[in-house]
Amino acid sequence: MRVEKHLEALKEVQDEIDSALKDPRGVVVHQRRLAFSLSLGACTLIELYFHKHNVIKEGAKIHHEWLKRKKETIFEQLQNQIVSPITSLSDIDKIIDLAILIEEKRDDLAYGSVASESILMEKINLFLKMKELVEC
Numbered sequence: 001m002r003v004e005k006h007l008e009a010l011k012e013v014q015d016e017i018d019s020a021l022k023d024p025r026g027v028v029v030h031q032r033r034l035a036f037s038l039s040l041g042a043c044t045l046i047e048l049y050f051h052k053h054n055v056i057k058e059g060a061k062i063h064h065e066w067l068k069r070k071k072e073t074i075f076e077q078l079q080n081q082i083v084s085p086i087t088s089l090s091d092i093d094k095i096i097d098l099a100i101l102i103e104e105k106r107d108d109l110a111y112g113s114v115a116s117e118s119i120l121m122e123k124i125n126l127f128l129k130m131k132e133l134v135e136c
Helices: 003-022 028-052 064-068 071-079 092-103 106-111 117-134
Strands: none
Touching (some): 003 117, 028 064, 064 071, 064 092, 071 092
């Protein structure tokens, strides 16, 4: 995917976050959309990070399911999407740690019962921290 498409996707994620934060009913009514959006956003940020470092292979795609695996396996999957050693990328370890935390309990938030506002705010803050690390 081209950088422009990633930026469009990130804008949609940010719009959902902004909408949830401004909603007088709270973020809980946005739970499912936030779960999907933040998951998409985390994958998009990883792809943008790879673009920023000019290492992503053409047609590469990061799948949110990968972020549910052991960290070692995640790095193996990601290594297949880039042209240089993943260990050569600064901050990749921190970025992946944040992505794992965002993805954690994604399906429960997306398909399960209502979560607390604090859990959703934590996920939003993790995403914002990840976005800051990727610098986009």
